[in-house]
Amino acid sequence: MKLTIIGTGYVGLVTGACFSEMGSHVTCVDIDKEKIDNLKKGILPIYEPGLESIVLNNYKEGTLNFTTSLAQAAKDCNVFFIAVGTPPGQDGSADLQYVLQVARQIGSVIEDYAVIVDKSTVPVGTADKVRAQVSKELEARGAAIEFDVVSNPEFLKEGAAVNDFLKPDRIIVGADSHRAAKLMRRLYAPFSRNRDKMLFMNVKDAEMTKYAANSMLATKISFMNEIANLCERLGVDVENVRKGIGSDSRIGYSFIYPGCGYGGSCFPKDVKALVKTAKDAGFVPTLLDAVEERNNLQKQVLGNKVINRFGQDLTGRTFGIWGLAFKPGTDDMREASSRVLIKALLDAGARVNVYDPVAMDQARKEIPAQEQEKICFAQDQYSALDTADACILVTEWKAFRQPDFKKMASLMKERVIFDGRNQYDPDEIKEAGFEYHGIGRELG
Structure with a gap:
């Protein structure tokens, strides 16, 4: 089966790579030429365990390709996946401009019956809007080409997305036609060999389910x-x-x-x-x-704990932060708690040393330049604690689970640990000579 994935971000790239791994011929399309050129060189725009090898292997085998030309990818294509961003607007609503723009482009290039799949997370009623945009383009072309719009939301956990896609616990498909449902069942057959994981419902039901x-x-x-x-x-x-x-x-x-x-x-x-x-x-x-x-409010808890312990004025204080990504297994810093904590500490006059096993490059891109002037990007987790008044765990990476407390004590100015994920045993921390502050564990 020949598939076109529009968008090579987190969802699009994982989707395209995993379908190609199961034998489909996939072309990933993106308007960002630099991103496409990098993908052809094996340089991925995201960090996701297991993804790089699948991309490299299938690109080498010719089952996974990358292009900036939707028209080129559309030739003899059976299924189009829309996997572009739906960023929140000022009022919190999902911005559908990119989804609808892609819908119009698909309408301008399809040659035969196709299923158009909303893979992006979109609000109820989006499939109707996509259908209207495609129909408008076909009418302008004078082309009587049949198509169906399907909702197939993703349920991928960052840090485990490849496994989630290859071994899903359920596959939700919202389809209003038997023809589209049959094609989607055929497409996902390799993922349901041990049991039927597909749940079919109406399009709006699937949109709401996500x-x-x-x-x-x-x-x-x-x-x-x-x-x-x-x-x-x-x-x-x-x-x-x-x-x-x-x-x-x-x-x-x-x-x-x-x-x-x-x-x-x-x-x-x-x-x-x-x-x-x-x-x-x-x-x-x-x-x-x-x-x-x-x-x-919860994102402010760590900053408040630090200020309650050290005072409102943190001038002259240094804090070592372990973890920047919003969760382990990813370099994603969108809406990360570390961002709120760092700003609170800097606003109070402190300096911060930060370390994350994966997200350091992303942090340099996303943290404002004026904040970076007071931030030291450490080479490893222990150098982040050099002369620190406290260690603050924000992201529970495995590398932080069994730290060398003696080494920490030799580096830090004060022996204080703020555990933002309740990763440590308070008694063990205290036995090692440290003062412990967790979440919901202030027991004296």
Whole structure:
């Protein structure tokens, strides 16, 4: 089967590479010539474990290609995947300009029946807008070409996206025609050999499913963070509470880890978009509003803890920050808690040393130049602690799980650890001679 993927960002590149790995002939299209040229050289625009080898191998085999020309990619194409960005607007709504622009371009180049798939996360009703744009272009061409628009949302975790795509727990397809559904079943057959993982529904149902899933996970995180804040005030260890409620099979252990807030390209954006959709429909999303508010407040918790411990004026203080990406396994710093923490410390007069195993280059691109003047980008996790008044764990990379406390003590000015992910055992930290501050664990 011949596929065209429009957009070579996180979703598009993973989708294209994994389909080519299963034998489809895939062409990835992007208007960014530099990005396409780099991909042909084996230089990927994102960090994702396992992705590079799949891209390189399939490009070498000729099953995965890259181009800036949609017209070239469209020849004899069966399926077009729209995988371009839908950034949040000022009001929180998903910006569909790139999706609709691609829809018009597809309408100008298709030659025969095709299925057009919305892979980007888009609000309910987007498929109708895509269909209208394609039809408008076909009418302008005087071309009577049949097509279907399908919603096939992605459920990829950054840091585990390749495995999620190759071994999905479910494949959601929103299709309003039997012909499109049949083609999508054939396309995904290699991913459902041990059991049928495909769930077919109406297009709008599939569009809503993506937003509901991400918002549900964000809700679990914000709920647990709220409980952590309450535990802290009551002298309760939230980690014991987490284990207690997680043992209930109706709740489970996933997404109930207290921390310093969620980030990334999905949860913040999707919660905002669903809130906007609800309000546009005349519905007050009380719970979702609270989820977003709690997360925004939670990102301030670490900075507040540091200021409560060291004072409002941090002039002359230095803090070593471990982790910049919003989660382990990625270099993505979008909506990362580290951004809020760094700004709070700098605004209070401090200097910061930062280290992340993967996201250092991305940090240099995204952190404003005026902030970088007071930031030292360390060579490793320990040099980030040189003369530091405290170590602040923000991203729970594996490299940070078993640190050398003796080495840390020899480098740091004061032996203080702020654990933004509750990664460490407070008793172990104290036995090593450090003062410990966690999330929901201020037990004295």
